[in-house]
Structure formats: structure tokens, C-alpha cells
Amino acid sequence: MKGLVVEAAGKICLREDLPLPEIDAYQVLCRNVGCGICNGTDMQLINGQMPFIQYPFVLGHEAVGQVVAVGEKVRSFQEGDYILRSALPGLPGYHSFWGGFAEYGVADDYAARLADHAGADIETSTRQLVPAGIDPVEATMLITLKEVASALHRLRLQPGQNVVVAGCGPVGIAMAALAKCMGAGKVVLAGHHPARIAAAKRLGADLAFDTREQPLADTVRGYMPEGVDLYIDAVGNPNLLMDGMRLIRQEGTIGLYGLGLRADAAIDWSLLPHNCILQTVQWPIAAQESAVHDEVCGYVTSGRLPLREFVTHKIPVEDFAEGLRLVRGREGIKIALTF
Incomplete structure (x- = not known):
């Protein structure tokens, strides 16, 4: 074969x-x-x-x-x-x-x-x-959708929460679309590929924008002055992770899904709020993936x-x-x- x-x-x-x-x-x-x-x-x-x-x-x-x-x-x-x-x-x-x-x-x-x-x-x-x-x-x-949905459950997404997804690959777009399906409040996707940003909007993102034209942190603060409950780095990028640290509210959750982050990446950990959750969801868990089928x-x-x-x-x-x-x-x- x-x-x-x-x-x-x-x-x-x-x-x-x-x-x-x-x-x-x-x-x-x-x-x-x-x-x-x-x-x-x-x-x-x-x-x-x-x-x-x-x-x-x-x-x-x-x-x-x-x-x-x-x-x-x-x-x-x-x-x-x-x-x-x-x-x-x-x-x-x-x-x-x-x-x-x-x-x-x-x-x-x-x-x-x-x-x-x-x-x-x-x-x-x-x-x-x-x-x-x-x-x-x-x-x-x-x-992919089942992996992402199970990750959102593991990140304890609750109805009405404000969600930011950094990254517009298949996973990032799926994160934003599923968050909306699962009852999130405002959902924002940040990326830098126009066709993918347009797809994210069609799939339910309330705001999707090009980070080459609009700074991520400033744009999100303007759209979500009440704060970000769940921030997801769907790429694995130190700059995106640090943007999440700048944006997450007290006791909010930063989810790291993307696999691109290197062990020697330069990260300013002083940006992390004193009270928040930083959680990796980088590998599917079979029992949870099958549960969301x-x-x-x-x-x-x-x-x-x-x-x-x-x-x-x-x-x-x-x-x-x-x-x-x-x-x-x-x-x-x-x-x-x-x-």
C-alpha cells in the first residue's frame, strides 16, 4: 500500500x-x-x-x-x-x-x-x-477541533468570559470559533494573515486583526477595558506569551497551546501578574478528546x-x-x- x-x-x-x-x-x-x-x-x-x-x-x-x-x-x-x-x-x-x-x-x-x-x-x-x-x-x-475543544475545557472556559487567541493557524482559528460556540463573551483573534483573519471573523470572532497594523496589547485593551479572562498563545512565541502577561486580569488564565516556544526563550517573567494561572495544554488527552466528540x-x-x-x-x-x-x-x- x-x-x-x-x-x-x-x-x-x-x-x-x-x-x-x-x-x-x-x-x-x-x-x-x-x-x-x-x-x-x-x-x-x-x-x-x-x-x-x-x-x-x-x-x-x-x-x-x-x-x-x-x-x-x-x-x-x-x-x-x-x-x-x-x-x-x-x-x-x-x-x-x-x-x-x-x-x-x-x-x-x-x-x-x-x-x-x-x-x-x-x-x-x-x-x-x-x-x-x-x-x-x-x-x-x-x-483538531476535538483537541482544541478539550483544551478549552481544561482551561476552564466559562460562559461570558472574555477570550483572546494569539495566532491564526488552524488551531488559533479553531480556538476562537469554539470559544464562541461554548458561550464566551467577547472573543478576539490576533494574527497576521489577512485571509485567515477574515475566516476567523466568519467563524464568530468578535474582533480579528492584523498585528502588523495594530499592536496586540493596545488593541485588546481598547476593546476589552474590563480585562481578559482567558488568553491563549496558539503559536508558542515569547512575545505573544508576554503580551498575555500584560493583558490577563488578576486570577485569569494564560493557556500555552503552541509548540514553538524554546526552552531558552527570553521571557520577562516580571510581567506575570501576582495572581494568575499559566497552564500548558500542548498535547491532547485521549479521554477528554473523546468526551467532546x-x-x-x-x-x-x-x-x-x-x-x-x-x-x-x-x-x-x-x-x-x-x-x-x-x-x-x-x-x-x-x-x-x-x-
Whole structure:
């Protein structure tokens, strides 16, 4: 089968000879229809910036697959279903950093394993059904939306709170849109890509602006004189983090989601208020991600979160280099590779 393989830092290729994965009684085999390129984790893996990398590996963790074979003890899925996060186990000769950019993947029936005391792994609880009526390739964005929604719950977002999101990548736009869906008061997004800023406005941000034209802190103070309850750095940038320190009210929360912050970054910690919460939400927690499935799918099926606003490009996997170019060039929002 086909699959995107990272052979060394910066060296990625499409192989066509990967072995098909095998399934056990509690698993289904999926033919993947698409997989989103994660602007954060995938790009860091390609660039060799994760400490736990083992080469060669099959890339991708935002896959949607259609069930083509069902293990005899599976009860939650049936042939023809579309499932989020179909993944690869390690294959002979290849490691897997979740393996979503492969033609076929595997999904566990977590509920059946749990009921049968058959070694259920909570990490597989995120293998969940795509509701009818949602385009299966666009459904790859559900994975990001669920990660973000669970992060907002972990940051204890409350109805009526004022929220500022710094960063206009797929995660930043999703943060602003979901905060509004979840009942936030004023929601502001700060970025510097006009098309993405426009998308954030269409998706519900009360104010979205270009930080190259309007200073972040001054603009937010003028719009939210009452203060900021939740500030989220969706990039991982020391200057954005320090802007959050300048803006957050007493006992407010600063959330650090972006992965870009280096350990040696120069940060003026004297800007931090004496009473506030600084919380990292940089990695999804499977149990919490799966818990928001119905909530997020409800926002999508009701029309409040149109996935077409996020998934701006659908590109055949054979043209993966063009997809990576778009991500690196900050073109579009979410790029999905299709099989």
C-alpha cells in the first residue's frame, strides 16, 4: 500500500510497497480517504525536532478511514462507517508516528475491549464515528477541533468570559470559533494573515486583526477595558506569551497551546501578574478528546462550525510536496491529503 515515510530529518517520500496492517478480533481495517497535515506536530516530526523519533516512520495522525473489514468481536463499527484517527501499528521495517498518511489503517473498538476486559487502551478511545452528512475528507478537521475543544475545557472556559487567541493557524482559528460556540463573551483573534483573519471573523470572532497594523496589547485593551479572562498563545512565541502577561486580569488564565516556544526563550517573567494561572495544554488527552466528540460534532452538523472554512485544500497524496509547501508558506488553513 501507499504511505508517506520520513526516512531522516527533512527527507520524506511516498512509498508504494508498505505491507497491509493486520487486525485482531477487536479491530477494524479502514481504507483511509484523507489525512490532515498538522502544522505543528507533523512538521516538527518531518524536521526531526521531536526527541523520540525513530526512523524510518510512517507519518500522520489526522486520518479518516472507511471500514472495509471487521473483527468478529467488534460491536461499535460496521463496514462502510467512517472513523476518526485510523492509525498504523508498527510495520515490519517501519516505525509509526501514528501512520495516518497510509492507504490503510486500523481502529480499535475501545468500548468492546473495555466491556470484555480485553486490554482496552484509553488512547484508542478517540477512534469514533464520523456522523452522517459530514464530508469524510473535511472530517479530518474534526480531530483538531476535538483537541482544541478539550483544551478549552481544561482551561476552564466559562460562559461570558472574555477570550483572546494569539495566532491564526488552524488551531488559533479553531480556538476562537469554539470559544464562541461554548458561550464566551467577547472573543478576539490576533494574527497576521489577512485571509485567515477574515475566516476567523466568519467563524464568530468578535474582533480579528492584523498585528502588523495594530499592536496586540493596545488593541485588546481598547476593546476589552474590563480585562481578559482567558488568553491563549496558539503559536508558542515569547512575545505573544508576554503580551498575555500584560493583558490577563488578576486570577485569569494564560493557556500555552503552541509548540514553538524554546526552552531558552527570553521571557520577562516580571510581567506575570501576582495572581494568575499559566497552564500548558500542548498535547491532547485521549479521554477528554473523546468526551467532546458529540459536542463538537453537534457544532458542525448544526452549521455553527462549517468544516469547509477550515479545510481549504484537498490534495492527492501523490502531490504531498505541494501540500507541505502550502503549510510552510502559510497558504490556506488546513491542508488534507487524499487517497
